[in-house]
Amino acid sequence: MADLKFSISGENVNPTKFVAKSRQFTLTIDDPEGLGGTDEGANPVEFLLAAYAGCLNVMGHIVARELGIQLKSIRIEAEGDLNPAKVFGQPTTDRPGYKEIRVNIFPEADTNEETLARWLEIIESRCPVNDNLINPTPVKIGLKIPAEKAA
C-alpha cells in the first residue's frame, strides 16, 4: 500500500493554549492551572494517551473481524506517570516524558480468554501509535523565522 500523509497545524492563543486544525477538526490543547495553564483543553500528554487508546480501539475492531470475534464494545483506560522537573527546568535525572504507560482494555466479546489474548497480541504488533511509542521515531524539527530575523 502507498504511504499516507497526516498533518495538523495550529497557533497558540496564550502561552499554554494551542488550537490545532486537522482537516475539518479543531483540537484545543491547554495545561491545567496547576501546571501554569488556562485549563481550556486536555493537555498534551493527555492527548497522547487519547491517541493511543483511539488507535488500540480501531485496531481492536479490525483484528476482531479478521479473527471472527463478535466484538460488542471496548472500554479502554490509559494512564502514565512523568516527572515534570525537566519541563520546568529543575535538576533531575528523570526523562521528561512518560516513564511508563499502562493501559487496560475491557472488551465485551463472545469468545474465550485464549482468543482474546491472541487478539491483543496482534493489535499490539500492528497499532501505529503503539509502534511510535515503544520504538524510536525519527523527528525533524525546522525553525522557520522571517528573513529579517535570520539576517
Add this chain to the structure above:
Amino acid sequence: MADLKFSISGENVNPTKFVAKSRQFTLTIDDPEGLGGTDEGANPVEFLLAAYAGCLNVMGHIVARELGIQLKSIRIEAEGDLNPAKVFGQPTTDRPGYKEIRVNIFPEADTNEETLARWLEIIESRCPVNDNLINPTPVKIGLKIPAEKAA
C-alpha cells in the same frame, strides 16, 4: 519534583469512533471514511501530531521566559507518513507507525536566529511528547475480561 499521573478513559461508539474523557474534557477520535471510519473526529495519528505540537508550544513559552525572549506567538505545522498496510493486515516490511515526523515551528519573537536555535535545542531536550516519540517508552497493556469468560 514528584511524579504526576495523567489518565484518560473511554469507550467506542462504533468500530472506529472512540470517545475519551480526560478530566472535564471529551475527546472524540475517529477515522476518515477512506480508512473505514465515520469521520466524526480527528484520527489517532492526527491526535498524536496535535499532542506533539501542543507540547512544543508549551515548552516554547517556558523556555522563552527562561532565556528572556519576548515570544509573541508560535505557529506549528506537523506531518508524518505511514504505510497503512500493517493496520489492514497486508504484507509489508514497513513499520505500522509514522516512519518520520516533520515539524516546522514559526516563532514570532524579538530576537536573533542564534538565540532561537538555542531556544529550539532546549525545547527538544525537555519536551515530554518529543521524548516519548524519539526514545522507547515502556507500555503495559492489560486484558480485562469478565470472570465467566476467563473461566
